[in-house]
Amino acid sequence: MNLKNIIKVLCLSLIININLYGDSINDAIYQHELGYQEKAIKNLSNILNSSNTSKRAYNILELLYKLDNSIFELKYIDNTYKKKKIQNKVISLYQKYCNDGDMEVCASLGLLYYKNNLIIEDKELSKKERLNMSKKLFTKACDNGNNKGCYGLTNFDFYPSPAYKNIERRKLLKNTCANGYMPACTTYGISCEIGQGKEIAKEAKIWYKKSCDNDNTRGCFLLGGFYDSLYFQTKNKTDKKIALKSYSQACQNRNTPIEDACRKYVSLSEYGNY
Numbered sequence: 001m002n003l004k005n006i007i008k009v010l011c012l013s014l015i016i017n018i019n020l021y022g023d024s025i026n027d028a029i030y031q032h033e034l035g036y037q038e039k040a041i042k043n044l045s046n047i048l049n050s051s052n053t054s055k056r057a058y059n060i061l062e063l064l065y066k067l068d069n070s071i072f073e074l075k076y077i078d079n080t081y082k083k084k085k086i087q088n089k090v091i092s093l094y095q096k097y098c099n100d101g102d103m104e105v106c107a108s109l110g111l112l113y114y115k116n117n118l119i120i121e122d123k124e125l126s127k128k129e130r131l132n133m134s135k136k137l138f139t140k141a142c143d144n145g146n147n148k149g150c151y152g153l154t155n156f157d158f159y160p161s162p163a164y165k166n167i168e169r170r171k172l173l174k175n176t177c178a179n180g181y182m183p184a185c186t187t188y189g190i191s192c193e194i195g196q197g198k199e200i201a202k203e204a205k206i207w208y209k210k211s212c213d214n215d216n217t218r219g220c221f222l223l224g225g226f227y228d229s230l231y232f233q234t235k236n237k238t239d240k241k242i243a244l245k246s247y248s249q250a251c252q253n254r255n256t257p258i259e260d261a262c263r264k265y266v267s268l269s270e271y272g273n274y
Contacts, residue, residue: 091109091112094108094109094112095109098137098140103140103141103144103145103146103149104141104146104148106137106140106141106144106146106149107137107138107141107142107146107148107149107152108148109137110133110134110135110136110137110138110141110149110152111134111148111152113125113130113131113133113134113137114130114131114134114138114152114155131156134152135153135156137149137152138150138152138153138156139153147176147179147180147181147184148181150172150175150176150179150181150184151173151176151181151183151184151187153172154169154172154173154176154184154187169191170188170191173187173188173191174188177207177210177211182210182211182214182215182216182219183211183216183218185207185208185210185211185214185216185219186207186208186211186216186218186219186222188207189203189204189205189206189207189208189211189219189222190204190222192204192207193226204222204226205223205226205227207219208220208222208223208226209223212246212249212250215253217249217250217253217255217256217257217258217261218250218258220246220247220249220250220253220261221246221247221250221258221260221261223242223246224242224243224244224245224246224247224250224261224264224265225243225264226243227239227240227242227243227246228240228243228247228264228268230243231243231268240268243268244265244268244269247261247262247264247265247268248261248265251265
């Protein structure tokens with residue numbers, strides 16, 4: 001059984017003998033199992049914001065962050081002290097798994113340092129400190145074959161040329177895409193569209209389609225935009241059909257729907273263009 005499954009089992013095991021706020025915690029775990037991460041975190045956050053904080057809620061929250069750190073911003077936590085406390089506990093948990101050789105966690109920790117204004121042991125890190133730590137963690141993960149770590153490295157500047165033109169950055173994106181990491185396919189597609197000339201720009205649809213076919217919402221949205229623009233120029237009904245299908249996929253994605261895709265779908269289907 002891999003680590004992710006073990007943690008799921010631990011989450012589910014905490015349902016047993018829940019006393020304080022039992023129903024809310026139970027609901028949060030159920031929402032997490034269904035894939036509704038934001039609802040699960042919001043539910044737990046309501047408990048953490050209450051006057052009688054449940055220790056069990058902290059434990060489950062740590063486990064949920066271990067599985068998915070995309071909402072580490074803690075936007076539902078009102079109390080600054082609690083926010084610091086949770087951040088420190090989660091960072092410690094991540095660091096332990098990273099030190100034990102879990103490269104996926106090293107990459108996730110790199111992303112936390114990259115994206116958030118972290119307060120570690122009551123000291124707010126400077127942007128330079130955060131980014132240096134982030135780059136070290138991404139490099140460690142990438143050097144050990146982790147795709148998320150390699151993709152994280154592409155967020156950093158590759159001097160002297162702009163990121164979208166830089167050969168080394170584009171090569172890293174393409175390799176990470178070839179290894180099956182769909183966000184890299186999407187970003188590589190963007191790098192084809194921007195600043196590479198018309199012929200290379202046409203290749204963007206290949207990478208958007210690859211990521212869209214593998215359930216990457218952003219890939220579907222960008223594929224829709226690519227064919228939407230073509231339809232605006234050519235009025236080819238096939239282009240419109242592909243654009244509508246792609247927008248629909250991005251709009252109706254179960255886990256990460258894009259609202260703008262819904263609006264563009266309606267505009268294109270009703271008015272032909274906007």
